[in-house]
Amino acid sequence: MIKADAWVLRPGPAGARPGPGELVRATVRLPEPREDEALVEAIMGSWEANMTHALQRSPVDICRQRQDPFAILGNIGIVRVLRPAVAGFSPKEGDLCLFLAFGRRDENGYAELIHGYDMPGTHGLLATRTVVPGDCLLPLPPDSRHPLASWAGYGRYFPAWDNWRVAKRCWRAQQREAEPSEHLIFGWGGGVALAELGLARREGFRTAMTASCDDRLRVIAEHGITPIDRRDYPGLACPAETGPEDEAARAHRRAERALLARLDTLSDGRGCAVVVDNLGGPLFPTTLRAAARLGVITTCGWKAGMRLEVGRAAECLRRHVHVHTHAWRHGDSATIRDFQESTGWLPEPWLTAHYEFDDIPQLARDHASGRAPSYFPTYTVNPL
Incomplete structure (x- = not known):
């Protein structure tokens, strides 16, 4: 023993x-x-x-x-x-x-x-x-x-490599001629999202990410990613049971409109080509609205809640692709390690x-x- x-x-x-x-x-x-x-x-x-x-x-x-x-x-x-x-x-x-x-x-x-x-x-x-x-x-x-x-x-980076690989290919399936520099990749804050947006930025995409403390906002900026302060959007995560006329619901709508306007500016009105959402829960409806037509919503985690609700008709009409991945492929491990060693990712x-x-x-x-x-x-x- x-x-x-x-x-x-x-x-x-x-x-x-x-x-x-x-x-x-x-x-x-x-x-x-x-x-x-x-x-x-x-x-x-x-x-x-x-x-x-x-x-x-x-x-x-x-x-x-x-x-x-x-x-x-x-x-x-x-x-x-x-x-x-x-x-x-x-x-x-x-x-x-x-x-x-x-x-x-x-x-x-x-x-x-x-x-x-x-x-x-x-x-x-x-x-x-x-x-x-x-x-x-x-x-x-x-x-x-x-x-x-x-x-x-590395545990934040290996799943990010795999998730970004799938999400990018799904986006390319509908955007074969698109120029990455004209499209925004947005992520709710977290270590995997930071790693994933780092890959997107290396490939020429515009990138933006949220955080709610000064230290993490500074880290995001130092990685060349546009930082978005969650504290500027109070009420964004509205509880699902809140009634539509409650003050909390009104605060949520104000915050969401303001965030979507910011993302609209950063994307030149296109919306987000890919939204990296490893939180889910009460933020997921905002994720759906932030994604551009032909956009991709991608996740490899569920920190704020496992269950999601979507309007299938709206998602079909906007041609949204939903990507769900978990961990990575065992056979890709050495490839990811060698990429990290050579690039410093x-x-x-x-x-x-x-x-x-x-x-x-x-x-x-x-x-x-x-x-x-x-x-x-x-x-x-x-x-x-």
Whole structure:
């Protein structure tokens, strides 16, 4: 058995939907690796939205869904190989690798279940040692010119690469002659949106993104993306149950009109060619109105709500394409890594907010409340 120091999430009580869970420090024992598995130690991890979903037990209690007595979260980060797999592909002992959190894949190599989240029997990087599939270890480039703190944030970038690839091709399917410099790509704030708009900007598109604090607005501007201050549009996220004549509804309509006017100006009246909306929830109706005719609404996350409502007739008449992706294709991982190494399409080290292993509960609280001081919160497990 493998012994490890870990932050553990246990199942909620049976019966009625349980409230939020909490991470508890514990010494755990994990099964010895199978022939196709490697024993690794986590060096640095990145806090991901699915970790917050797991703690909130929303949309599900993953421990109960997996039928496991506990779960160790942590899907994205850098590990060092302690004992390579003896069958199949595996980096060698001592190699530093990106951990690719593929639990179960479909026949095309896309993730169906995520290691350390909803894949039964798997445990992630919030532990000093853990067991992972050997073919989910992607070695870092030898003598990389980028620091580990940048690579640790790759979890926002790999899904962004995949989502942008699909969204752009869908847009091109209806806009074969269009010039990117004449079209606006807009994103609601978040690390994946920042990465995705970075790709769009590299390809010559106009880009704009929202944030609601000065530090993040500055980061957006420093990436060459037009920052839009959400605080200038109070009432934008109107609760669905608000009546049409309530003051909250009127405030929402005023805010939405003002935002759409700003986007209209930035796009020279065309509207948004692509809207990157990984929030959903109460902002989704505004997303639909912001998208141009022949526009694309694309998402690879659902932070503010899973369920969306659309008027199918209106979407057909405006020829909107809706793109939904999850994670990325396993076989594209090395290509994305090499693109990052060669282009520097990575978060700069100063963009990461770092926490020590002892401070993981505080990191969880900061992320859940929106107080994490960065798009890329990372944590140390073992010293390098």
